[in-house]
């Protein structure tokens with residue numbers, strides 16, 4: 001037992017973090033001297049959205065390296081649709097039966113986070129979004145959460161245990177403000193002492209009204225104000241944001257941006273993307289629903305066999321020239337110029353293609369760009385305010 005309620009890497013690697021019925025299956029098959037050659041596919045019959053993003057393969061490959069199996073999979077960052085196999089394993093069943101629990105756990109969780117992030121990024125229409133949600137999950141998986149959010153297209157992450165290769169960003173907690181006599185002292189200290197490269201984003205809702213604190217923070221050198229308004233004070237968040245914008249503009253702080261955080265959802269991103277410059281998102285990324293992947297036998301001893309509800313035979317998923325996907329039995333000739341998406345990753349226990357986090361992210365970013373353009377681009381027509389009606393620009397004011 002370790003110090004925390006976690007399972008060690010070694011235990012997972014040995015296949016000892018599994019469901020008990022797999023252990024019993026192994027024992028029974030061994031006693032009966034049965035160990036068929038099987039192919040299993042990982043598919044999600046349904047998704048919360050039209051599409052998902054594959055993530056978690058790096059952990060699956062680390063798990064299965066050295067296990068006598070062959071694995072073909074969609075690279076991380078690949079777009080997938082319900083019903084498409086994202087991964088196929090072929091081997092003697094008893095050799096990998098007990099790994100199903102961990103394989104699905106890796107894929108379901110990471111793909112859920114990457115998919116939710118990618119959908120949020122599509123809705124953000126170019127506004128930066130940062131992953132602030134590692135505190136919503138067990139700290140032992142913080143690296144996985146931030147990696148999946150980065151692959152899903154987030155512009156940065158907040159946890160210091162994120163893998164190398166992504167910006168680790170943050171502003172300031174309420175606790176820091178409260179350690180000083182007044183917010184001005186905290187904001188000035190932050191400006192004085194934080195590394196020069198850290199943006200001067202000042203938290204502006206600790207004691208007073210957002211517009212009052214925002215103006216006071218702007219006077220202390222804020223380049224952006226973070227609004228993290230508690231639920232109990234959010235009568236009409238849109239009005240609050242617009243009022244802050246108005247007052248900043250009319251006092252000569254048009255360059256001061258507005259950063260929104262605190263329970264921000266995908267719906268909030270849609271609602272406020274026209275009046276907010278950037279979002280910090282916790283739970284809506286880190287607590288994203290898992291992808292409901294299942295791992296099913298589709299061939300036994302090279303003959304098609306599947307339980308009801310599943311299609312038998314090993315398959316390949318192709319991306320067509322029009323970007324749509326088609327799933328065909330392996331061996332069937334695909335349409336011209338179709339690109340096979342399932343690629344060899346492990347051959348007889350040896351990794352032949354290592355996952356590449358940055359390449360995975362690039363794939364997702366390219367998709368977000370295309371999806372955003374197809375939805376009309378990054379421009380967002382100004383929405384009507386909840387209380388104030390249409391928003392006119394405030395009168396220009398001399399720079400402070």
Ligand code: PCP
Pocket residue numbers: 132133136172173174175228261262263264280281282283284
């Ligand atoms: C935290 C942080 C982010 C929040 C959580 C993101 O807020 O400031 O804005 O997570 P969410 O989207 O799930 O809400 P607080 O808990 O108020 O912490 P602090 O006072 O340190 O900002």
